[in-house]
Amino acid sequence: MQIQKSFKDTSGNGTLYLVPTPIGNMQDMTFRAVDTLKTVDLIASEDTRNTKKLLNYFEIDKPQESFHEHNASVKIPGMIEKLHDGLSIAQVSDAGLPSISDPGHDLVKVAIEENIPVVALPGASAGITALIASGISPQPHIFYGFLPRKKNQQIAFFQEKKSYPESQIFYESPFRVADTLGNMLEVYGDRQINLVRELTKIYEEYRRGTISEVLASIEEFPIKGECLIIVDGSDGLEKAESDFDSLSIKEEIESYIEDGDKTNAAIKKTAKRRQLTRQDVYKEYHEIED
Template sequence: MSTGTLYIVATPLGNLEDITLRAIRVLKDVSVIACEDTRRTVKILNRYEIRTPLFIFHEYNKVRAGASILRRLRDGEGVALVSDAGTPAISDPGFELVREAIAGGVPIEVVPGPSALIAALVVSGLPTDHFAFEGFLPVRREKRRKAMKALASETRTMIFYESPQRVADFLREAAEIFGDRRACFVRELTKIHEEILRGTLPELCAEISRRGSVLGEITIVIEGVGKTVELSVEEIVQAALEESSGSSRDLAREIAGRTGLSRKDVYAEILRQRQK
């Protein structure tokens, strides 16, 4: 018996019209659809008269459910992996399933479509030629600030996901650490209450703090540090060392590639600071 195929299927962020014809066909043809929340996915299935059974796969059951999905694939069944919205395997346990499927020799096909991070980036008005997706930063304040400081010298446009409960704190800390940079606050993209706010980080921080609370799924896009802003090798290395505990050579290679600084100079500075 041949192995079944795992299909990575992108689904709408909110507007149910944002789905491809191929996605609809695949969702109808597979044996089962692995989803995070049946209540979310069933809306798409009902809209397009898809009768395929659903199988719950999320962060809290990923080990057991992942093993079951792999058994189905080995038995020749086709499985579609979807997330609650957008492209699966980004900031969710789907990537672990994909990794296990690859290790097991399972054929994988991607059915591309909506992605919150790409949609937010292109609507932000910030540079799109080079960007870095950071996803969710740590929940704890100390670790979140440490992560932001490590990104202080990042020249690429940065994209973050954040929860409504923490977004005011996120913007407050981002304004403090990144300064007066341009940014874009994107909420409930493609949905009825879609909102896109553009301005500097302090301006966005003031607006969200004034409201007291916000609802919905949020993406924040922040411009990278301007090329005219000169940070010393010492400052860049210090910020990177707060986040990384890897080898000095690997860290020097990463910093040099990101900033254009001499790898030799960066390596020497790393050694100097680590010997303090």
């Protein structure tokens, strides 16, 4: 059990600040984030060259130390020592919230183990920013980040996730996005998605539609720039397609009910999957004759 007093720490340790940076538009930097970078003793940067552009833009003159996935294990002990000496450190990634797709999480874990305060600042997040403008249900949702690159691994990943009811958020390279959507279409079926590129930048674009529609648009207008994919959650019909084809209408409805659906919801699902009217399925289930 540990209780952290973020701004009333009396241990003498420094503080590890997790500072979000813009995902494209420099004006998305918060006042608090700028002030924090101006007051810390050291900035731990995923790429010091990228962070230097940010620091120059906001006229911040603070020392940086390279901190990325290839040197994290070597760098963490020294940073923890500095924090124990009372120095404050701001950890930043190249874009967005740190500690998600970079080694910041490892530093956070060790800092917590060492009773060093860890303070997160709110700010830009590509996945959530795209989600709320997608038109796809924002809650519940699951953020997955980058997908496996190899086709067989990606197919296996989608097979595991296809029945999840939550909206899903993925990052993907513009060079792989067409292949990824093809694999997704094969496993998920033709769901509603958003393909978002160049978020917060001048060429920001949302392509909203079914997977097949978005794939067709890529063939006509190829994707350039950083992109992410928002996918509608499962409505439960994927399971029906694979498991219920040999069942009668009544057996299919009862199977949905066993899985937790209410009777009316199960009837509606069955009607949709079989492309029948809800009234006909209702009569069949309740054995009502015309």
